[in-house]
Amino acid sequence: MRTHAQHELTKNQALVFGSLSEAGGPLTAYAILDLLREDGFRAPLQVYRALDKLVEFGIVHRLESLNAFVACSHKDCTGHGSAAFAICEKCGDVREFTPDDAVRLLKDWTESQGFALARTTIELRGTCKDCVASG
Secondary structure, three states, X not given: OEOOOOOEOOHHHHHHHHXXXXXXXXXXXHHHHHHOHHHOOOOHHHHHHXXXXXXXXXXXXXXXXXXXXXXXXXXXXXXXXXXXXXXXXXXXXXXXXXXXHHHHHHHHHHHHOOOOOOOEEEEEEEOOHHHHHOO
């Protein structure tokens, strides 16, 4: 199976990626395991191995603050090397965006400090506009 990032996925990787793509929001590894039990998944390690590769491919992101994973919403995520998420603490909505100016400042700082930046993930926690509007 080929994804939008053109990676050859194993059966398990494709199943995990499919469950994240269809979820419409972040899922924990254990939630993925529960969804895929009928497909032969029996142990968390199966899910974590697939997730590790999908994160490595750049088509899935780990949300550290939620200890969950989400499918990338960009067409070619492996090209931008950074991701940012706005996470609503009321409804749980997660929006991915690319904060080019912020990432540029962070890269400038890391270069000035001699820090070898591998990847950038920014998580903003707050309240989405729909929840703000509803009171």
